[in-house]
Amino acid sequence: MTAGPPENRRAAVALQYASYAGVAVMAVGLVLxxxxxxxxxxxxxxxxxxxxxxxxxxxxxVTLIQEKDWKWAGTAAVLAAVLAVTMLLSYFF
Amino acid sequence: MLSPMDPVMxxxxxxxxxxxxxxxxxxxxxGGIIFVPVLTILFGLDVTAASAASLIGVVATSxxxxxxxxxxxxxxxxxxxxxEISTCIGAAVGAFMAAYLADWLLCLIFAGVMIYNGYIMAxxxxxxxxxxxxxxxxxxxxxxxxxxxxxxxxxxxxSGAAMCTGAGALSAMTGVGGGTxxxxxxxxxxHIPIKTAAATSNYMIGLTAFTGAIVYFIxxxxxxxxxxxxxxxxxxxxxxxxxxxxxxxARAQKRYFSVxxxxxxxxxxxxxxxxx
Numbered sequence: 001m002t003a004g005p006p007e008n009r010r011a012a013v014a015l016q017y018a019s020y021a022g023v024a025v026m027a028v029g030l031v032l033x034x035x036x037x038x039x040x041x042x043x044x045x046x047x048x049x050x051x052x053x054x055x056x057x058x059x060x061x062v063t064l065i066q067e068k069d070w071k072w073a074g075t076a077a078v079l080a081a082v083l084a085v086t087m088l089l090s091y092f093f
Numbered sequence: 094m095l096s097p098m099d100p101v102m103x104x105x106x107x108x109x110x111x112x113x114x115x116x117x118x119x120x121x122x123x124g125g126i127i128f129v130p131v132l133t134i135l136f137g138l139d140v141t142a143a144s145a146a147s148l149i150g151v152v153a154t155s156x157x158x159x160x161x162x163x164x165x166x167x168x169x170x171x172x173x174x175x176x177e178i179s180t181c182i183g184a185a186v187g188a189f190m191a192a193y194l195a196d197w198l199l200c201l202i203f204a205g206v207m208i209y210n211g212y213i214m215a216x217x218x219x220x221x222x223x224x225x226x227x228x229x230x231x232x233x234x235x236x237x238x239x240x241x242x243x244x245x246x247x248x249x250x251x252s253g254a255a256m257c258t259g260a261g262a263l264s265a266m267t268g269v270g271g272g273t274x275x276x277x278x279x280x281x282x283x284h285i286p287i288k289t290a291a292a293t294s295n296y297m298i299g300l301t302a303f304t305g306a307i308v309y310f311i312x313x314x315x316x317x318x319x320x321x322x323x324x325x326x327x328x329x330x331x332x333x334x335x336x337x338x339x340x341x342x343a344r345a346q347k348r349y350f351s352v353x354x355x356x357x358x359x360x361x362x363x364x365x366x367x368x369x
Contacts, residue, residue, distance in 0.1 A: 005234050007170050012163035015299070019156035023328045027322040030107075034100040042317035046149055049324055050306045052156045053299035062171055072171055077299070079178050086185045086304050087183045091311060 006067070015052050022049025051066040054083070103318065106136070107326040110150055114330020118158035119338055120291060120350050122272035122296045123151030124327055126357050132319065140185045142316055145309035148302045150323035155299030157331030158338075159292070166236030168292035172247060172285070180271070181256040183261025184301060190266060199266050200365035204358040206263055210277045211354030214345075224248050224284040235289050238339075246284070253283040264301065272298055273354055280347075287347060288338070 026045030034039020057080060064073035103270035108261075109131050110124075119122035125147045132143035162168050224230065231250050236242040247253075256278045264271030272294045279290035309315050 005166075005170070008163045008166055008168070011170060011296075015156045015160040015163070019153065019160065019328060023153065023325055026144045026325050027330060028322050029317065030103060033107065034103055034319070039317045042193060042321040043315070044182075045314060046310065046317065046320055046324065049156065049302055052147060052153045053152065056159075057300065060174070072174070075166045075171070075174050079174050079181070082178055082181045083300065083304055086181055087307055088338070091308060 007060045007063040010063050011056040014055040014059040018052030018055050019049055020053065022046065054080075057083075103322050106131075106319070106322040107329075109135075110323045110326025111321075111333070113150065114154045114157065114327035114332075115334040116330075116353070117151075117154035117272070117327065118295070118331040118334025119341065119346065120272065120276070120353060122154075122276075122294075122353075123302055124154045124330075125151050125302075126273070126353075128323055128327075130360060132323070137314070138317065138319065140355065141309075141314060142319070145306070145315045146320040148306040148309065149315065149320040150327040151302040152299055152306055153324040154329040154331040155295050155302060157328045158335045159271035159296045159299055161332070161335040162292035162295060163304065166234075166242055167238075167289055168296045169233045169235045169247075169285075169289065170296065170351050172233050172279075173289070173293045173296045175250065175281075176254050176257045176275070176293075177300050179258040180261035180264075180275070180301055181304060183258035184264060184271075184304060185261075186258075187262030187264070187266045190262065194266065197365045200361045202266070203263065204361040204365065206274060207358035207361065208356045210273055211351040211358065213277055213281055215351035237286070238288050248284045249282055253254065253278055256282065271301060273350075273357065275351070291338075291346075 020047045023047055024045070026042050028046030029045050032041055045072040049084045058077060061073060061080065064076055110128065113124035113127035116122065116127060125295035128147035128150045129140070129143050132138045132146055133140060138146070145174040156240060160170070163170070163232045225248055227248070228247050229251050230246050230248045232244045233247050234242065234244050258270050258318060260278065275297060276287070276290050279293060280287050285293070
């Protein structure tokens with residue numbers, strides 16, 4: 001059952017796919033690590049997992065733009081920009 | 094010190110992370126308040142490596158529970174996005190400030206915030222008061238626990254966002270997701286129901302944790318065996334926690350939240366005193 005505004009559903013789908021993919025790959029990586037290999041596989045899984053929230057935000061932004069809800073699309077865009085700037089600052093400092 | 098390279102210890106770490114994920118999903122936390130002490134005290138990781146693995150676990154907790162809550166319409170993405178802007182700015186400032194503050198002072202600040210949160214949650218009259226409306230309020234859509242979707246008034250939007258700046262700064266300084274700070278702000282000050290506040294906090298925490306996690310990831314500071322074990326366990330725990338959350342009384346949930354807050358405060362005071 002899906003309730004609430006339409007952006008909720010798309011964000012949920014993005015989060016779900018990214019997290020399922022990430023966890024599945026990490027689980028395989030853990031089994032391989034237990035056998036003495038598999039660090040790269042686990043790292044790929046970690047990468048898939050942590051990108052999920054950003055994919056969710058992108059899905060929300062696209063939905064709000066399609067709905068021409070400019071006020072909240074702007075809010076999502078500002079948040080995306082803050083995340084990008086914070087990442088860059090963290091990377092360089 | 095335990096080594097997760099041993100398959101049995103890997104399994105133990107996954108099980109502990111399942112517990113952290115359940116707690117995280119129930120109370121709108123990321124689980125970092127459990128992951129960091131476990132990784133540093135039991136597995137002997139330094140705080141940086143523990144924080145990196147913890148943040149990956151926090152993303153897993155948030156993703157696992159937020160996806161379920163979003164489908165049910167419990168969180169307000171719009172409230173979350175609005176508050177997350179100031180939270181992220183605060184987190185960046187907090188991370189910068191942390192380099193100049195002594196560890197014991199950071200622990201003391203965090204313990205103070207936890208004691209305040211626990212007190213408010215335990216002794217506030219009958220939960221949140223009714224929204225007042227007014228200039229600093231807005232209307233947002235979410236689904237109540239009884240399944241009714243509708244518009245609700247949220248008070249103190251801008252001042253609540255300003256408080257979240259502090260929450261972001263404190264969470265970056267102390268290395269946890271910040272749900273223990275954001276949930277009371279949303280519930281008590283902004284008059285958002287506890288379950289909606291916890292669900293919205295879960296959504297927000299994923300974005301906050303991503304910011305920290307991606308930096309550790311790019312810098313190669315993530316230990317894959319620890320991070321993957323924590324994340325897989327946290328994800329399973331969060332999925333279980335969201336199911337339990339549907340059957341837990343909101344007032345009891347607030348009481349349990351206050352117990353967690355007092356316990357964390359005690360741990361941080363011990364750490365400030367150099368005992369942990």
